[in-house]
Amino acid sequence: MPSQHTVIIGAGPAGLTAAYELTRRDVAVDVVEADDVVGGISRTVERDGWRFDIGGHRFFTKVPQVEAFWHEILPDEDFLLRPRMSRIHYRGRLFDYPLRAGNALGNLGVVEAVRCVGSYLWSRVRPPADQSHFEGWVSARFGTRLYRMFFKTYTEKVWGIPATELQADWAAQRIKNLSLAGAVRNALFPSRDKTAITSLIEEFQYPKYGPGMMWERCAERVVKAGGTITLNTSARAVHRVDGRAVAVTVAGPEGERRVPTDHVISSMPISDLVRAMDPPAPAEVRAAADALRHRDFLTVALVVPADAGFPDNWIYVHTPGVRVGRIQNFGSWSPFLVRDGYTCLGLEYFVNVGDDLWTADDDDLVALGTAELARLGLVDPDAVSDGYVVRMPKAYPVYDEGYEQAVDTIRRWLAEAVPNVHPVGRNGMHRYNNQDHSMLTAMLTAANIVDGTAHDVWTVNVEESYHEEETGDGRPAAGDGRHGTGRAAPVMPRRAVA
Numbered sequence: 001m002p003s004q005h006t007v008i009i010g011a012g013p014a015g016l017t018a019a020y021e022l023t024r025r026d027v028a029v030d031v032v033e034a035d036d037v038v039g040g041i042s043r044t045v046e047r048d049g050w051r052f053d054i055g056g057h058r059f060f061t062k063v064p065q066v067e068a069f070w071h072e073i074l075p076d077e078d079f080l081l082r083p084r085m086s087r088i089h090y091r092g093r094l095f096d097y098p099l100r101a102g103n104a105l106g107n108l109g110v111v112e113a114v115r116c117v118g119s120y121l122w123s124r125v126r127p128p129a130d131q132s133h134f135e136g137w138v139s140a141r142f143g144t145r146l147y148r149m150f151f152k153t154y155t156e157k158v159w160g161i162p163a164t165e166l167q168a169d170w171a172a173q174r175i176k177n178l179s180l181a182g183a184v185r186n187a188l189f190p191s192r193d194k195t196a197i198t199s200l201i202e203e204f205q206y207p208k209y210g211p212g213m214m215w216e217r218c219a220e221r222v223v224k225a226g227g228t229i230t231l232n233t234s235a236r237a238v239h240r241v242d243g244r245a246v247a248v249t250v251a252g253p254e255g256e257r258r259v260p261t262d263h264v265i266s267s268m269p270i271s272d273l274v275r276a277m278d279p280p281a282p283a284e285v286r287a288a289a290d291a292l293r294h295r296d297f298l299t300v301a302l303v304v305p306a307d308a309g310f311p312d313n314w315i316y317v318h319t320p321g322v323r324v325g326r327i328q329n330f331g332s333w334s335p336f337l338v339r340d341g342y343t344c345l346g347l348e349y350f351v352n353v354g355d356d357l358w359t360a361d362d363d364d365l366v367a368l369g370t371a372e373l374a375r376l377g378l379v380d381p382d383a384v385s386d387g388y389v390v391r392m393p394k395a396y397p398v399y400d401e402g403y404e405q406a407v408d409t410i411r412r413w414l415a416e417a418v419p420n421v422h423p424v425g426r427n428g429m430h431r432y433n434n435q436d437h438s439m440l441t442a443m444l445t446a447a448n449i450v451d452g453t454a455h456d457v458w459t460v461n462v463e464e465s466y467h468e469e470e471t472g473d474g475r476p477a478a479g480d481g482r483h484g485t486g487r488a489a490p491v492m493p494r495r496a497v498a
Contacts, residue, residue: 007248009235010267012040014425014438016218018265021446023225032250034234038219044212047388050344051210051337052301059205061436073218079205090318119143134166153318157325158350208336237278245418267425285413288406297395300347300369303386308379309343322372325350362389397430
């Protein structure tokens with residue numbers, strides 16, 4: 001290994017991608033991970049032989065470098081090609097997603113379908129006066145009745161505040177390729193190419209033992225190439241001298257140690273990175289870090305007979321009156337995640353650390369999940385034979401009012417004060433990036449370190465590339481990386497965030 005050395009904070013997809021890219025270019029790396037497993041939110045959790053995918057990870061990308069990386073880490077035989085199936089549960093009915101005309105008409109009934117069309121037409125004649133928020137924006141494009149059925153409840157569950165307090169720019173990005181007319185066209189002509197809109201893909205790749213399999217194997221390759229990965233170890237301080245980071249103090253089971261470094265790649269929350277600076281960052285930068293927030297997540301996994309499951313990868317629960325937001329069937333992702341004759345349903349709850357669900361006993365959460373499955377008419381409570389709870393803090397960066405200015409303040413200061421500190425990934429950049437785009441930020445950062453390139457990783461923006469287009473070399477279309485919310489991350493008013 002040459003003298004150049006890089007400390008990587010975090011062993012999720014971004015951190016491990018950076019480690020792999022650097023070690024195969026003969027750069028020494030030390031990876032530290034605060035948790036006891038690698039993979040971050042892309043881990044596979046195992047309990048008593050059952051495997052759980054936290055949040056569900058479809059391996060589909062429009063980035064050729066990422067596609068090549070996946071197949072370099074895992075052989076083709078470790079991937080399954082899985083059919084994509086998702087539906088929406090609304091008041092006892094399951095609606096196909098994407099929309100299929102016969103299914104939608106049968107579930108709505110002729111009278112309600114006519115009302116929905118009338119509501120849509122009325123919205124074209126008399127659109128809502130205020131379209132600055134999610135509710136007004138969506139209602140103007142789909143009509144009030146369809147908005148209430150297929151947008152309102154789930155969105156409010158995910159973010160925990162009324163849809164009138166979510167900003168319209170998230171709606172414009174999240175569903176910008178979808179319209180009522182487009183949905184009808186897709187329903188009538190289902191053979192059209194759906195990969196132009198990522199949310200409409202019909203099949204995807206999936207590691208047979210879950211996404212954690214990818215990152216466990218990647219970690220093995222990093223170590224084999226000479227890198228080190230230390231679990232249960234957190235970064236306590238990033239020491240800076242004369243405009244550069246020179247060392248990182250890390251703390252693990254054996255105490256603290258100081259690791260000299262030439263570069264720092266950080267996928268830990270960017271707010272924590274600021275707090276770790278030694279000497280401390282200026283007051284306005286620390287204030288910006290304190291302004292950034294996250295939404296947290298937990299899964300209640302319930303073991304049921306295989307015939308009590310459903311063919312969907314997941315079902316979005318738009319039905320009011322229950323707190324579950326989405327339900328995965330792990331057996332529909334891969335038969336290797338479950339046991340013969342049984343499957344496991346993962347009920348996903350969107351929470352905040354410290355609230356009533358986060359602090360509830362596991363037994364109480366299992367009872368809640370069992371009761372809500374019954375209330376939705378999906379599974380008889382007597383069919384549930386076991387249950388597990390998995391909590392995941394800081395799963396989703398919150399785009400609250402003023403978040404963009406806070407991130408810009410931190411970015412500018414890091415670039416000026418410690419240009420050899422490189423934020424990457426979802427939490428590292430406070431961006432709701434998907435796995436493939438988090439990986440791409442790490443790949444470009446590794447090239448900047450090794451080759452002296454000047455890639456701006458902040459232009460890796462799912463708004464511009466994930467749903468629509470890319471440049472000829474497979475990189476995202478260029479743009480102002482500050483703008484756009486990224487996939488599925490709304491802008492929220494700060495007063496609504498506890």
